[in-house]
Amino acid sequence: MEKLILTRLNVLGHPGRMAVFRLLMRRLPDAVPAGEIGQALAIKPSTLSVYLSALCGAGLIGQRREGTSILYSARAQAGGEIVDFLFNDCCRGRPETCAPVSRVFREGFPDMSDRKYNVLFICTGNSARSIFAETILRDQAGERFDVYSAGTRPYSQLDPFALEVLKAKGHDISGLRAKNVSEFCAPDAPQMDFVFTVCDQAANEECPAWEGQPVSAHWGMPDPVKAEGTDAQKSLAFQQAYGALRNRILSFTALPLDSLDRISLQKAVDDIARETPEVTT
Incomplete structure (x- = not known):
């Protein structure tokens, strides 16, 4: 798992690949055709193909064919696995060390009893x-x-x-x-x-x-x-x-x-x- 996480971090360290992953995360639960991704991010098809291949290879996104189109979607679980790894490895699972992460991902929804x-x-x-x-x-x-x-x-x-x-x-x-x-x-x-x-x-x-x-x-x-x-x-x-x-x-x-x-x-x-x-x- 550590090797996979390090690969994912390396893939996401590139601004272009990160931009594609972020767009697909925003579009969840949709799957998005490559042409729409390229148009939204102003990325040439040849460059986008390289980015998508790297993201798929790292398990950060998935793909499926629909007719003549290939649709791409983010694997939200992959992002969660990165967070879990960093929390447990870098922070040694100490909530006080990674307090913002633990609050957002591990606690319940904030109490709203006093407001709407x-x-x-x-x-x-x-x-x-x-x-x-x-x-x-x-x-x-x-x-x-x-x-x-x-x-x-x-x-x-x-x-x-x-x-x-x-x-x-x-x-x-x-x-x-x-x-x-x-x-x-x-x-x-x-x-x-x-x-x-x-x-x-x-x-x-x-x-x-x-x-x-x-x-x-x-x-x-x-x-x-x-x-x-x-x-x-x-x-x-x-x-x-x-x-x-x-x-x-x-x-x-x-x-x-x-x-x-x-x-x-x-x-x-x-x-x-x-x-x-x-x-x-």
Whole structure:
């Protein structure tokens, strides 16, 4: 095991290979085609092929074929094995020596009995999917969660089809606005307990170093803003996005947050994206 861990550390010591691994970790539980990885990181196909081969060889990522494409996904367990090795070998398993690591990975989720959980949903434009998620969670469980949404490159206005769907579902849209994710990186911003990306493009981008190590997950789905066709066809795409997010949020609010340790909670929020039906109208 020691030889394998040292190989993995050597592979991740290269900035390009580390960038690929970090992107795939952000995209969990998705598997991502090589072309999308290369485009997101501006890496030439020949160079990317070398990086992917090294990461696969070290057991840091896996691959599978789907039609004519090869899809790549991070092996989260491999990262955990590196942390375990360093904790047990370098720190000799002493919690006081590696206190930050032991707190984040080995203790339960922080006690929230004196306040609500803070949740942030992120997409690129913050005009539809993340706005849906913010609104649905606030209306479903606003007594338990303070909910926010933001975009990595937000539009100036919310999408009119999105607003139409929210109004038709009986949601109050008066306080909704597009926001830049930088608002939530300011010193006076609320500290997040959960951060969810709901679009692939946002997940492909570098994430801020969130204070407090929030639980994060990728709940990616197609962008209804890009739907083509008649107004009825476009409206259907927004209805489907709303339904998919509502299903995921209902699964999230049903989790026994107070009784799950961090590892179990991380697995649970990842499983929501894998197991929850994506289309409901």
